[in-house]
Amino acid sequence: MSTDEPTTGGSRHTNLNNSVNDSDGGNSPKIGSELPTPYERVSEFHEEYSDRAHLRLSTTHGERLREEYTREFTESYESSAPREWDDPVKGQEVVRREAVTWGTAVLRTLEDYADTRRTTVNLEKGRPSDPEYQEWSVQAETRWFASYQKRYYAQMKGWLRELCGGKRPSGEYTEPDFENPHVALVTLSASSVPNGDRVGPVEHERVRRESWQDVYHTLRNTMRSKGYELGDDWQYDRRSEPHAGERGGGLNHCYGHDHIVIVVDGEVDATDFQPVVEKHVETCDWAGETAHALEKAIEVKAADEVEHLAEYCASYAAIKPVDLLERPIEYVAWASAVNAANVKTVSRSDAAKHAATADACRQRAESPQCDQDRDHAEEIIPSTRRGYELECAECGSPHGIDQDQTLTAARSPNDGPAIADGGLVDRVEQLKERWPSARAGATVGERPQRRRWRLAIEEYLKQNPEADPPEILGQLQLPPDAREVLAEIEAGIDRSVPVGFERPPEWQVKSITVGEEEYPASSGNGVTMVETKLPVERVYEESVLSERDDVTRWRCEKTNVAIGGPNAGRKMAGYLVKQGIKHPWVIESLVVIEHVRGLNSI
Structure with a gap:
């Protein structure tokens, strides 16, 4: 927020620049420059990656996507009334819902982004009849904005500064929380052509990420076996970015991969993290051993060996305060896929979040533009966070606070056998x-x-x-x-x-302005997620056809057509859908088993 106080009397102020030190004005292009249009960027994607632009985001039945990134096909139905004097039941049924193409997703993402750049959120504090009623307007923002990326970068710098030491913007020095910090960069990826055919980017994103729980537990157990406990001795920051440039390799361009930045208070080397990479290869079907060789997937350095540690880590995680319309087309394509799937691109250990919060707290205390007088942890209070006893009274972070000390000056006023104020x-x-x-x-x-x-x-x-x-x-x-x-x-x-x-009045959203049009605030404007509905896959997966992998030949009793060979069940599902049969619950009454692997005909 701007450091200027909003005035009273109903006047509206704007805060379109998210950083008081940013001469570029948030997400506004520099004077005299013009951003490319969404259509120009989509054309670029089609020209450079025509084999990807026409791919559907996913061809998997049941894939969760934002509703606007799908196409629905409906059929009318009419059921006879239960009683002769009742009206028949009529309606529309969704018989197919498929993902849009990658090129369409890029266009929709950029169009939404362009609309958001023209959008302001209008806030109000109190009611218009209140003597101290205030209004305030801020630029709408998403994770793809340059200002948002700038905060990402600031948080990473603050985290690394707290653990490894370094100068704050004020010139004051932060003493390192770790005595012997080492930084490991671990890369996890997956092939975009696992079986020779290129897969959709959302499907790729899901399959690659499904290994994370196993990878995380392996990482934690590996560190613990070496005497390092999560939070006290090591922390992590995991971020996704697209394959692009030299590191990505042309085959996987536009598809995502993950970088895990790990800071350890002690000497470690690349071999210490080999079990982590091996677990990813083991649990992710599309992860290849060649791409995850030790020299490619793991890099470890002592923190004092890197002159600009934050820049070094950020270069791996694609953190740049650049407008989405000016990003490389590979980044834009990847952003459209994760946007369609509505998945997070950043996850951090709790201790890493607490450290970044503590750094921001120190900077607010030093800034003449903020009204915070006390430094981080200068006053501590009881913490309600799980696993912590004490936290900073200003920012709520327990980072850097001795959890074994007793609380005296900051003791809760209700900590006593009696209540002196009559309760x-x-x-x-x-x-x-x-x-x-x-x-x-x-x-x-x-x-x-x-x-x-x-x-x-x-x-x-x-x-x-x-x-x-x-x-x-x-x-x-x-x-x-x-x-x-x-x-x-x-x-x-x-x-x-x-x-x-x-209660003093709180800020709340009054309206949204897009361009010159103002719209009143309303509830229920969150993201709507739906699942793809592919008739053949639905008939196969939700019927007896998928329950018997040992069946090598099925027969449709309605048409007397038999289908056998590999994937006989899926082939029969495709045949039935062509015959207009799209409801899984009727399949069992239509098909019979004609041959089972290893047995004679029955």
Whole structure:
């Protein structure tokens, strides 16, 4: 956000430059320059990669894609009414849903991107009738924007600076968290022509990524066997990028692969990561051993051997603050595929995220353009994060904070046996939790039943001040729910004292402006994912035809046609679809087994 404070009175400010130090103005092209149009880039893709442009994103049944990257084919149906006086049931049924071609995906991605560059998000704080009502506008942004990539790069620099040491933009030096940092770059890829035929990019992306869970566990176990624990002794940053240029090899251009940046606090070499690469080759059917040879897939350096460590790592991960329309066509093609599949291109260990957050916290404390006065971890508070006891009061990151120390100055005000304020703080918090969307609220008193319990307990305690809770509830024959009232009495909570709260208004989206048109904000504008629906694959996979791999010949009883040989079930599915039979649940009544592998005809 801009460091200028938005003013009151209903005027609208804009924040179209995401960096106060960026002279290029966010995603705006330099003065005098013109960006290529989406159609020019699509033409370039067709000219340079005609064999890929006409490929469908995936030819797999059940592939999940964003709805706008698919084509639907429907058929009308009409069912007879259950009773003669009822109307017949009519409707449309999706009989086929297929992925669009790669070239079409490139066009749609770039058109959406161009629209987003013309889009501003209009925010408002409070209601127009409020005296301090404010409006604010920001440039809409996606992960393909130069400003977004710039933040990616800043986060990577901050992470590496915290672990390996280095100067911050202010000129101050960050002491390294690791004593002997080494950086490993591990590359994982897969063939785009695994069986001699080129596969769709979304299918390739899915198959390549399916190995990650096994790869991650192998990486963690390998590091643990060498005495390194995730978070304390090593961290990782995993990013996808397209094959392009010298490293990619022309065969896989436009298809994706992964780079894992691993920082280890100790001496390691390439052979230490060989089991990780081998696990990928083992679990990914399309990963070849040649492409994952030790000298190709793994590179390890001591951090002090690399002059510009962040630039070195970023060069592998295609992190550049460049407009998508100006990216190499291989990058644009890859971006359209991951956009269609709606998959993440970045994942990091929690500790890596915490380190990057801590670096940003230090920079905010040093910047005259920010109102943060305290440095990272200058004040600590109890943490609600799993596995951590303490965190920074400013940024919430536990990075660099000794988790074994005791908390004194930052101790929670509710950490005591009694509540000196009559429980007002707790009551206010309970009220806020009960109505999370309310701008203000108040309460006094309690339900009559609880009031009767309270009076009975207070009277009993006057006569028996040393009585414990089980005795009190038992003697008064009160239900278990009354224990909460007893706890309030012991804590000194007085329900007769009214309590209330007021929430300051928060920023919320008011409208979206695209070009000159303004549209009101509405819910339900998220990404809609659908599955491809291919009739032949559906009939095969969802029927008895796929359940019997040992059948070498099937016969259709309706037409008396028999189909045998390799993949007899899939061939029969194709035949049935040509006959107009597209519903898997009727297949079992139409086909019979005529021959089973290893047995005589039946």
